[in-house]
Amino acid sequence: MRLKDKTILVSAAGQGIGRASAIACAREGANVIAVDINETTLWTLPDECPGIEIHKLDVCDREQIVELAGKLPALDGLFNCAGFVHHGTILDVSEEDWAFSFDLNVTSMFRMSKAFLPGMLERAKTTGTASVLNMSSMASSIKGFPVRTLYGATKAAVIGLTKSIAADYVKEGVRCNALCPGTVDTPSLRGRIAAADDPAAAEKNFIARQPMGRLATVDDMTPMVVYLLSDESQFVSGQAILVDGGVTI
């Protein structure tokens, strides 16, 4: 039980990497608080993994976040997973697109971290360590990809935010890292494939850019999530950690 006695909040836990991470953390003994804006998917989580506590939460709503933080116990781990993939070049991105993606992909992490960090700092005084994990991507400051202008910009900002939090709290036991996945087979990826002009070709192209010849599964991500939220990684902070199947070799 690598996360025994830890209280861990996971956002975007209704589906995809967030859901798989919430389940993986619970199976490692954590008291998991799973949040998502989508009640329909979130409500099925305790059936799949009894013991997980669920709350509807819009990570773009500061008041909701502050209210929830006031009700919950201090966290040992915070996984800011929520994010959105905008498809397009810079010429396709509108002011509204830009504002929406930065709000969901970056500002949400600023809000969540501000609300939960004070409790985590208190907790780290007794346990010695606490961990913030922010979801970035290989498409960020690490590597550019076509039609990912806005996504890459937001995920690069996540890495900057991560390193700043890590630098500010390194002496107080709170670590902060960013996870940078390759292309992961999740409901939203399936949606992007289905929305392409030629879905079969789009799927082939996603696979072709993975040197290992396949998409990642959510189970390729969860071991790293558990590691970064556990005490096994207590000497790791400020890192953008790639789990990309070799895309950036």
Ligand code: NAD
């Ligand atoms: P997904 O896109 O399939 O699901 C996202 C979840 O976020 C949904 O359950 C949705 O309801 C929730 N959500 C959306 N807006 C929200 C809000 N305002 N408040 C709370 N929850 C909200 O999940 P995914 O593909 O696993 O992606 C999760 C994260 O991983 C994202 O940040 C994404 O950018 C990142 N990521 C994904 C991939 C990939 O290939 N799938 C690769 C790299 C990084």
